[in-house]
Amino acid sequence: MLFFCVFMGVGAYLHHLQNQLEKKCSVKVEGVIVENFVRKHQHQSVTKRNGHIDEVGGEDRGMVSPVVEYSYEGVTYRDTSDVSSYPPKYNQGQRVEVWLYPVDPHEYYIKGDNGRRVIATVFSAIGVVILSVYLIIYFVVRRKNRRS
Numbered sequence: 001m002l003f004f005c006v007f008m009g010v011g012a013y014l015h016h017l018q019n020q021l022e023k024k025c026s027v028k029v030e031g032v033i034v035e036n037f038v039r040k041h042q043h044q045s046v047t048k049r050n051g052h053i054d055e056v057g058g059e060d061r062g063m064v065s066p067v068v069e070y071s072y073e074g075v076t077y078r079d080t081s082d083v084s085s086y087p088p089k090y091n092q093g094q095r096v097e098v099w100l101y102p103v104d105p106h107e108y109y110i111k112g113d114n115g116r117r118v119i120a121t122v123f124s125a126i127g128v129v130i131l132s133v134y135l136i137i138y139f140v141v142r143r144k145n146r147r148s
Contacts, residue, residue, distance in 0.1 A: 011124030
């Protein structure tokens with residue numbers, strides 16, 4: 001039951017954060033994806049040949065974050081989104097709708113970029129699955145105990 005509460009709590013909190021961001025970002029401007037930043041990471045692959053282990057370093061493809069450029073009140077902003085995907089969701093040069101917070105234009109979201117909502121929904125769904133399994137086990141054990 002604790003796991004249900006944790007997953008549902010995290011899911012609800014992430015939904016809440018996204019809702020708060022969407023409420024305070026009340027100014028719509030046009031933005032352009034100026035590049036797709038690849039967040040690469042190093043890894044080591046291990047292969048076993050004839051009983052010997054060889055370690056080979058390599059570079060993995062990472063998640064891609066769009067770098068968006070937009071202007072507000074004569075100032076141009078350029079920022080790497082904290083929402084990443086693979087393959088890239090946007091093409092370089094693509095125009096996007098940016099909603100920003102007028103008090104701090106660095107706080108924004110790209111309309112249609114629902115990565116945060118997907119993560120929140122996954123956490124909530126895992127919580128529902130955990131609760132369902134718990135309830136099934138509870139009622140099966142309870143029913144079995146009544147028959148005994």
